[in-house]
Amino acid sequence: MHHSVFGKKLSRTKNERRRLLQGLARELIVHGSVKTTITKARAVRPLIEKLVTQAKSHTSGSLQALRGVLSDKDSERLILSDGATRFASRTSGFTRIIKLGTRRGDNAEEVMLQFVDSRVIAEVVPVVEKKKPATAKATAGKRGRPKKTK
Numbered sequence: 001m002h003h004s005v006f007g008k009k010l011s012r013t014k015n016e017r018r019r020l021l022q023g024l025a026r027e028l029i030v031h032g033s034v035k036t037t038i039t040k041a042r043a044v045r046p047l048i049e050k051l052v053t054q055a056k057s058h059t060s061g062s063l064q065a066l067r068g069v070l071s072d073k074d075s076e077r078l079i080l081s082d083g084a085t086r087f088a089s090r091t092s093g094f095t096r097i098i099k100l101g102t103r104r105g106d107n108a109e110e111v112m113l114q115f116v117d118s119r120v121i122a123e124v125v126p127v128v129e130k131k132k133p134a135t136a137k138a139t140a141g142k143r144g145r146p147k148k149t150k
Helices: 014-031 038-057 060-070 073-085
Strands: 033-037 095-102 109-115
Touching (some): 014 073, 014 109, 033 038, 038 073, 038 109
Antiparallel strands (some): 033 109
């Protein structure tokens, strides 16, 4: 029977497996895509989906859960900002797996794990004020201090 078995062990101990998935999740959040084996991609995919869902809810409990998994402030900020902009229209299915073929050294099936939506880049555009053209009348006799009139 196969009841109550969480997933693949990936030939690692519990702590090694946790750190591997944590590192893959962090790299995916920072770079947007990760090249890895198909087994590792399938193992980290549910973790990423849950992290994005928690980032979208943006409650104190979800922030604590994000900190517990990622333990990196830069990736926390990135996933929180992406949750508000990049994944606002989606409820699930934030990642995709694209098969790349086999690796030359050990013939392992390689894949590209990436987010479905591209990152939204919002830039602040400075407002350029238009200067009024200077006329000859407006500038004549206006140098220095204004003269007193009697």
